[in-house]
Amino acid sequence: MIKKLLYDDYAENMIDKIAILDFGSQYTHIIARRLRELGVYSVVFPYNVSPDEISDSKGLILSGGPFSVYQDDAPLPDREIFNLNMPIIGICYGLQLIGKLFGGSIARSEAREYGRMDFEPLDDPLFVGINSPTTVWMSHGDRLTICPPSFKVIGRTSNSPFAAVRFNNIYGLQFHPEVSHTVEGKRMLENFLYSICKVKGDWKASSFVEIARDEIISTCGNHRAVLAYSGGVDSTVCSVLVKGVLKDKFTPIFVDTGLMRKGEVREIKGIGEELKLDVMVIDAEKRFLNSLKGVIDPEQKRMIIGREFIRVFEEEASELDAEYLIQGTLYPDRIESVSDVGPSHLIKTHHNVGALPKDMNLGLVEPLKAFFKDEVREIANALRIPERIYKRHPFPGPGLAVRILGEVTKERLEILREADYIYMEMLKELGLYDNIWQAFAVFIPVKTVGVIGDVRTYGNLIGLRAVESEDGMTADWYYFKKEDLEQIASSIMNKVEGVNRVVYDVSSKPPSTIEWE
Numbered sequence: 001m002i003k004k005l006l007y008d009d010y011a012e013n014m015i016d017k018i019a020i021l022d023f024g025s026q027y028t029h030i031i032a033r034r035l036r037e038l039g040v041y042s043v044v045f046p047y048n049v050s051p052d053e054i055s056d057s058k059g060l061i062l063s064g065g066p067f068s069v070y071q072d073d074a075p076l077p078d079r080e081i082f083n084l085n086m087p088i089i090g091i092c093y094g095l096q097l098i099g100k101l102f103g104g105s106i107a108r109s110e111a112r113e114y115g116r117m118d119f120e121p122l123d124d125p126l127f128v129g130i131n132s133p134t135t136v137w138m139s140h141g142d143r144l145t146i147c148p149p150s151f152k153v154i155g156r157t158s159n160s161p162f163a164a165v166r167f168n169n170i171y172g173l174q175f176h177p178e179v180s181h182t183v184e185g186k187r188m189l190e191n192f193l194y195s196i197c198k199v200k201g202d203w204k205a206s207s208f209v210e211i212a213r214d215e216i217i218s219t220c221g222n223h224r225a226v227l228a229y230s231g232g233v234d235s236t237v238c239s240v241l242v243k244g245v246l247k248d249k250f251t252p253i254f255v256d257t258g259l260m261r262k263g264e265v266r267e268i269k270g271i272g273e274e275l276k277l278d279v280m281v282i283d284a285e286k287r288f289l290n291s292l293k294g295v296i297d298p299e300q301k302r303m304i305i306g307r308e309f310i311r312v313f314e315e316e317a318s319e320l321d322a323e324y325l326i327q328g329t330l331y332p333d334r335i336e337s338v339s340d341v342g343p344s345h346l347i348k349t350h351h352n353v354g355a356l357p358k359d360m361n362l363g364l365v366e367p368l369k370a371f372f373k374d375e376v377r378e379i380a381n382a383l384r385i386p387e388r389i390y391k392r393h394p395f396p397g398p399g400l401a402v403r404i405l406g407e408v409t410k411e412r413l414e415i416l417r418e419a420d421y422i423y424m425e426m427l428k429e430l431g432l433y434d435n436i437w438q439a440f441a442v443f444i445p446v447k448t449v450g451v452i453g454d455v456r457t458y459g460n461l462i463g464l465r466a467v468e469s470e471d472g473m474t475a476d477w478y479y480f481k482k483e484d485l486e487q488i489a490s491s492i493m494n495k496v497e498g499v500n501r502v503v504y505d506v507s508s509k510p511p512s513t514i515e516w517e
């Protein structure tokens, strides 16, 4: 099955690609994602990549970035990239760079332009089919004040007379066409790709299989590898991919942390068997619960769990003579955990990214690190992984530890497991499970007063969360029908010993996050 996708579905050098130079914008990978949505493969390179490395691309995009072109340490590309004779778009900082390098002037705007603006496009192939005015998203401190000689203006806003400029096939845009707030941005990128760069548009989820395969071969070579297997869509996709490449040099390891949901260990073993993955299961409950004893701070919990995971993998890898650890890390895990991807701030340390110990002695391979959850589901579909498996709601590596606020104890785990199980069963029964991106119960460590059969109770509080989302980066709370929510809540209160109150979380992300810790 995988062989077919790897070899039949893909011909050498079939894919047209676009190079993206990263100047540190938080949106760089959103550009890549938009291009994939438009059927085009792209590779993100550091801003100072050598022109030779990108010369086989069909076009080039210079990302935005947090810098001013006049800063001493402003990142500058190799000038030769402009002689590669391929279409180029500079976005925001990218435009300012083009402006400076081609002899224009850049100045600090009096007011930082941030938010939605009306943009008036002029006649240009980039703007075919675009309304005038159209809403675009600006986020910049500097702007072009004198247009470089030989460039012409192809669009403006009330504040930026040079909001879009062009010289031959070199374009500069002051706004961000890649973000969804630029209402017709995707159409502009489509014009750039298909009318200007003339790409074939032959990217599809299955193309990724070949690219990932190359990466796995070039990194792991002939060495053995273990994989952090959780039964979720990311690690399942990784396992199926890697198994097809490394064959018996590969062992997926599922660590039972004791922080799993009810029945989950059995279910995960079942998925592994169904996909013939030969998953090794390690019972590490005592180890994890002991190391979490008395810990209440969410970041500390995450760091401990990340560390323990790696220690288990190191021990097992040494038994198996493996040198590499493969993880199903996605792009959002990285952007919220660390700052190696642009100038982003730490939101929470995802157990498999920021919480990796510095002295880890395994090489790390992350074939999905540029992708978003919905794209990984497409890849799962291309790999013919059953829908029932890849449509499971995401479950975080730290498991129930980040859904029990405060200290994790066996008693709290039992209560939460039961409540969460009933919640999930009810969602399936009501036909709502697949409409919701992620749902779960949370143990809130306060007691409240209730009454059952004229008797006062002093019991536990359970929070319910359900969100709609595309990729987990932003999310809206799910609007239940009153009777459905009522049925779920009363089922939990009737069936879970010690719970006498249920609340529903109506917070979106942002300002909240999806998980409570």
Ligand code: XMP
Pocket (backbone or CB within 6 Å): 302, 333, 336, 348, 349, 350, 351, 352, 394, 395, 396, 397, 398, 438, 472, 473, 509, 512, 513, 514, 515, 516, 517
């Ligand atoms: P937040 O809470 O950051 O969650 O809005 C976004 C998505 O990421 C999941 N999540 C994690 N997944 N390790 C993971 O594998 C982690 O440490 C982690 N923290 C959050 C979360 O469940 C949601 O789907």
